[in-house]
Amino acid sequence: MGFVFYDVETTGTDRNFDQILQFAAIHTDHDLNELDRFEMRCRLLPHVVPSPKALTVTRMTIDRILDPSLPTHYEMACSIVERLTAWSPAIFVGWNSLEFDEHMLRQALYQCLHPPYLTNTNGNCRTDLMKFCQALSALQPGTIVIPPGARGQESFRLDLVAPANGFDHRNAHDALGDVEATVYLCRLLRDCAADHWSEALRFSQKAAALSYIEEEPAFIITECYFGRPYQFALTKIGQDPANSSSVLAYDLEVDPDELRRLDDVSLVSRLARKIKPVRRVRANASPIMHDVVAFSSFHGFSPDELLDRAEEIRSDEELCERLCRAAQREALEPSGHVEQLIYSGFWGDADKERMREFHARDWTGRAAVVETFEDLRLAELGRRLVFHHAPTALPARARSSIESDLARRMIGHGYAEPPWTTLAKADADAIALLSSCCAEEAAIVHAVRAHIAREMQRCLPFCERC
Template sequence: MTNFIFYDTETTGKDQRDFIQVIQVASILTNNHLEQLNDMDLSCRPLPWTLVTAGALLTNKKYDTFNNPNTHYEMTREWFDVWSKWCAQEPATFVTYNGLFFDEEIIRRQFYWNLINPYITNTNGNARLDLLPKMYVLGKFYGDKFTIPQVNNKPSYRLELLATSLGMDTAKAHDALADCIFLLELQKLIKEIAPTFYQETISSCSKTNHKECLTKNMLHLNVTRFGNYYPFTALSSNTFDHHEIPIFNLNFNPQDYIHMSLGELESAIFNSKDSPIKWVKLGKTQSTVTYNSLKNDDVDLVLDDNYLIRAEQLKDNQNFVDKLFELRTAQEMPHYDNSSYEQQLYSGGFPSKATYDAFNKFHQVTTLDEKLRIINLLPEQRYKEFAWRICSQFMPGDVPQDFIQYCHNLIDQRFNKDGPWPDASKELSNAKELLNSVTDQAEKACVKEVIVNIEKNIK
């Protein structure tokens, strides 16, 4: 069994994820029994070219962030080193809350900007678990053991409200370390009240294990955040290499689809709102549970026998399954915006081993001359410019003048030019509106500092 690393981040904003910055990251390391072994709590000041939003700071209460002595590079290096040490002896499962949508994407960008391997959480045997989708299952089928909070007569899965339901002090909610503690207690709750579902969850975090869980169990339930659910079976093909697989909603009759031609299937499944098919990414946690886990946890749910018959019909028709994969393969690949280097994490391709070796040497050498020599050998301009930014952060008095001018130009671009980054004028207006509405003196001082920071950079 692997260890767990519960982690959370606090950032300078919530939109334009390619350009927002982590200003606090915290983690808790536990063994597989959820006994705490270590923790980490790091923070830094904003980068000069990062636009900090007042709303973000009022939420995470990082009022003194502009005066933090640590640079973003220093924080990120230490953060990566801690995680690397924690995973050195055995792999870990990285646990987040809505993290695969937000935190995971944000941390990859922080590492990428700082010439660090962005994929530590899902390589070298490590895996990822997002507890939020699994809470939908808990809320639907284990509601007699734990009541999900309600807001406006609808279930609310906000971590802070769930922690309150557990009787925890939430005065420090939205602090990264406090949220890690909430997350750990939530996982303990799932382990206690839904033991079979818990074992299914923690044993299917990697792509390989997730695929095995989906394909070897005949019947599953997919649950929405509002408590709706449907039975499905997962389909797999040995002919196609895939990072996602189709699940078939068993409320539909497979006989209506199995004998369709490719063209008919494309219209009925890929171009229809009433499609029985949903494609599931194996690298992401899904709001699903096997029917067997529910039965073993004594959940009172009986499925129609026809669902099993339909699942068997689908599993026995590999030609139909291969058609689905053939159509999926023919679809367009996702498009990534990449006009700025920050946006090229995926579209720019993966660094080679030689490039990673150069990154490591860059981090290890201590003199500016040594770093400059390595920068000149980097194979791509985006990496060279990231290195210029790093050197300018902690060697501002020593770097070449063109590095300083480059950073000034970057600040000017991010605060005065239109682009995919946050809109400085809009955020300045938002901050001034907030200043008129907040009454707490610490909050007022924080918003004023945000306003000053934006105004000094706007021309």
């Protein structure tokens, strides 16, 4: 199986409400020899307010992202699906991709009525090279150079790690440049830490990770928080009832007698404190796991001591059941915003067929298909797509309603705390940036402010009618 390395540049850092502006990917064979590459940019969505800071980082001007000759966001999403499907099955790899790029890609596909789970379905799986690099700094220190960041601590930012290890990263924060840097580092890490790389690839497949967690009485997992690697000795005690891809595991450094003495209320409280007795292992997020016997000593415990405690925990069914109950999380209230409903269940087979039909039609036909969706999320997103591309294909009342809703959304009118970037928020951010940016960045920011002023003028009348 080959690899697909990918990266996105976006209007901001919100994984639900910002959008991709540039997507790039490189397809390689299993030995990391390049087979093909793909890069595409698109226009700014009419209802998205870009972050001035994000545009200064990527050096994208407002004129560039409004260029009418660029493909629309929908057209770009369709091209991405076509290319990535042609390269599948593959292992999808990025730098911090599991926390950001993948979510942005999923949102783009979801909002454009494509199946969002492209990177982990139909034989595809994924891993995150930054996570692997962070874990390797604990498992095999000195493998590659990890440079200091602004505060003197180790930084795993791609634009710092790549040049520190010999890559000419003059195109940092360009999606294709970042993909090239990721491929370079992947080759380096594979050559310097072949065994660890092989294990990472093994657990890029959810089924392999779940099987390992189930079969191993105890294992060591390496996870990273705030850029620092931490290691935990765990044993499985149950399944996360809220997520079939997540396992509940017991931290073997915690004395179980301490927990047995607690009542149920106190147990819930104890699970929230450090050291957390129960941890969630996301089997579908390429966990970095190793056998306990690979460590002659782990935080003062021998492998035999860890295995003995694991056996003690697993054989205590009552304690395991109490811990699993105490670890349950309260269900969140569903969001009122369609973007935040991406993980709120799967649509049925009939709607999957309607999605395929939607893409096969012209915009007039798509407007008709939208009205047949059973899933309300797809209907709302579909109407928005039609509105942006062929508004006259919609009934006048629907067209007027969408136009008004999106304008008020950009202003933030009627929302107590909008989770997206409003025009006023972007303008305030732009003003703050001007006090510290260079001349090139200032030109970008001033142009963004002019765009914001025009959009304010366009949107305010819709608020006055309410």
